[in-house]
Amino acid sequence: MKSSHRKSRSVYLYEEVYNYIQTRMERGEWKKGDKLPSIRELSSILQVHRLTVFKAYQQLKIDKKVTVKDKSGYYILDHSPLITLQTDDHIQNAFLHKSTLSEIHQIPVKFQFSQALIDPNLLPNRYFSEYVKKVFDLYPKVLGTYSTVQGDEELRETLANYFRKKHNLHVEPEELLITSGSQQAINLIAHSLIKPRDTVLMERPTYSAAIDIFRGQGANILTVDIYQNGYNMDIVEQLMKKHKPRLFYLNPTFHNPTGYTVPTEQRKQLVELAEKYKCLLVEDDPFHDIYFDKAPPAPLFTYDSSGYVMYISSYSKYVAPGLRIGVVASRQPLMKILLTAxxxxxxxxxxxxxxxxxxxxxxxxxxxxxxxLRIALQIRKEIMEDALSQSELKWVSPNGGLNLWVKLPSNIDSMALLSKCVEQSVSFVPGHICDSRNQLHSWIRLSYSFASEKDLKEGIEKLCYCLRTL
Amino acid sequence: MKSSHRKSRSVYLYEEVYNYIQTRMERGEWKKGDKLPSIRELSSILQVHRLTVFKAYQQLKIDKKVTVKDKSGYYILDHSPLITLQTDDHIQNAFLHKSTLSEIHQIPVKFQFSQALIDPNLLPNRYFSEYVKKVFDLYPKVLGTYSTVQGDEELRETLANYFRKKHNLHVEPEELLITSGSQQAINLIAHSLIKPRDTVLMERPTYSAAIDIFRGQGANILTVDIYQNGYNMDIVEQLMKKHKPRLFYLNPTFHNPTGYTVPTEQRKQLVELAEKYKCLLVEDDPFHDIYFDKAPPAPLFTYDSSGYVMYISSYSKYVAPGLRIGVVASRQPLMKILLTAxxxxxxxxxxxxxxxxxxxxxxxxxxxxxxxLRIALQIRKEIMEDALSQSELKWVSPNGGLNLWVKLPSNIDSMALLSKCVEQSVSFVPGHICDSRNQLHSWIRLSYSFASEKDLKEGIEKLCYCLRTL
Structure with a gap:
């Protein structure tokens, strides 16, 4: 047993005691003015070391939830029963669940560079609508019938064939689960595989909502930096060896937000490492078909022979966003766990x-x-890049995907820029919410897929104007 | 501080130690044949009492995961790394998530009395299909557009008006969340409000999947028996007072599985108790409109003035099951929490x-x-009751809903009957899976809504035949 266990366990226990007290305060069991049990008393009740209780009480004091009266003990300063919580902060403290990206998306602006979605005008809406009406005639009872939990068999067979044809990847229909978008896939994986304090590897930066999901499950998140040519594989191996992560959530193809693609050689190595260190690779691959130059390397999933990769694909993003169809490929027995979830x-x-x-x-x-669609997106990317070229901003031009990952001058904070921009009706994703360490304050993600060509130009000009004023 | 805290905390700690060891075994960190740390050593590492570690080691021994060698300590007998898990049992032990009802539904039979769903033939499929095609013309970009997280505003306004008109219930569109069926609503509520070891009240019997959901969140479930005339309100109050449950999940109208309806007087009392003891009422109300005689009492939600009721409604069950639309009504600030989830x-x-x-x-x-639909369902109910009347089975004829809750002769076990019945291609829900205490072995739930009139008759005859052979 290593000493690191001691540390993590001890941190955890003190937080548990803290939560134990806070929960009772939230529910009004222990009220304002009540005296907390003595340290000796609570340590005996909870069967933990007195020092642990002491640390929890100290933290409650720092957080202004209790006060110390000389020689007589700790008294509750404030209590916020759940039902009367008024502010966002309180709610977030109480539940530790949040959805940062969704908050940013809710800012009402005209120049929307925060949504990595396809402009509905780029989809063949009219044709599509006419075409899918046939579904009602083909399946007359479709509106009255439930799907199986795993998903329609015809669809799973079609997707299995498609995987085989496209990636020479042999996957059975029983190894596919249809989800309501790839967001649900990530959520199901986190809920069914991650317990509190499990270690999870995530790229840095990464998809912000995935951070919120894994954090909401209580995961201990460790980061793997992603570069233009992939990861530092020595570091990945060290992290897997030392911390035995449960899984590595990664987006190796036209990575969100950077647009980088992990090279084939590293894909093969990752699968070997995953097997060696029993660390699942959760490969999120929504942008595989959105390439501008040449098709990207095959998914990691194609190199996996022992079931250590789960593959999340979401054609619906560019086929029919309104339908919200995603798919997870996974070998048994993990598929069984996902099905329950x-x-x-x-x-x-x-x-x-x-x-x-x-x-x-x-x-x-x-x-x-x-x-x-590929051509239309490439044009929009180039319009955005042209408009940005007047500024001192820096980025690596991506070969696919929906985003530019842009470096601000280092004296400029992305949140300061965002509040300026919102005044001009422009929004983007600040870098720190894509970083589980909450750093990367001088980076921003600009999506070029949602705004029209005209709005792209105009919005970026406004952004550059805001930059100059800072 | 009461002594009950001591007990629950101590149970919890020993389980935590057990899980700590099991997790390391599952991941292959500690392998077969390895010696466990001494009790003294582990109690120091984890900062828990030695007795706690001892209890965990004893349980590991009982579960045949470790063996004791005289004087030399505890040795790992078996380890089952996640990825090589083969049997269902292992997976369930490892994750504690299960979905019992869904397993029963997967039994392929001709006479399906386990699904509380509406027979698709009872829905106006052709008319409906033609009618909804217009949606594509009304909203030409509907296939390319995402909904907001909370749900389409037009739909929420319509539902708010409907609530007002129907129940004289004032609810704002901002207090409604559109979900993918009522199952998702229950799941979102559990995930966002319940932490491990929180106490939850549930009716006994109740909806089986709700038990699985709350149990999957680690809730401590206490039961409230439901009778033909509602609950024993004294017991409800005692439970709320003593155990301070976080919430009470209830289905007071044409209750699943019994068909009972909680009377108006108790509805009012429940809302008062909820407020008094700060216990949320989660009112699941999918059968409100499926009545045979007269309309049921107004929902509990109509009596709530302080935000202690969350109301789950699911018209889609009988309007359009294939669309999977549910709705939760909740006052702030709980709505904010649900939105994040x-x-x-x-x-x-x-x-x-x-x-x-x-x-x-x-x-x-x-x-x-x-x-x-009401008439058609009542006819099916009567056909099932007629067919059952030849047997010695007993039930209370429900005034609404989709199920009969049937008492077997007390010497007959529902699982024994189920295996006989499956041989005859008949399925139903055994009572014990509707009971979080896993009892009620001589009760079964028979749904009359899914099978055709002919199949109802024939299937129940087969069931009665199976009964006689037992």
């Missing part, structure tokens, strides 16, 4: 959405749409 | 499904459909 989460994705997705996904028009 | 769970229910639901829900045809 899915059955408790929503009992299965609506059948209608699956059938409509299937119908359009297999149409000829879909491939044509995809080719056009 | 929803944003992390799936970023919002698909817009298409919401618009289709809205469109049909507000149509005249919907009300006509509902009246016809």
């Amino acid at each position: 899915k059955s408790l989460a929503d009992n299965g994705t609506p059948l209608l959405n699956q059938k409509m997705f299937l119908h359009y996904f297999t149409s000829e028009r879909m491939q044509q749409h995809l080719e056009k | 929803k944003s992390l769970a799936d970023n919002g229910t698909p817009l298409l499904n919401q618009k289709m639901f809205l469109h049909y829900f507000t149509s005249e045809r919907m009300q006509q459909h509902l009246e016809k």
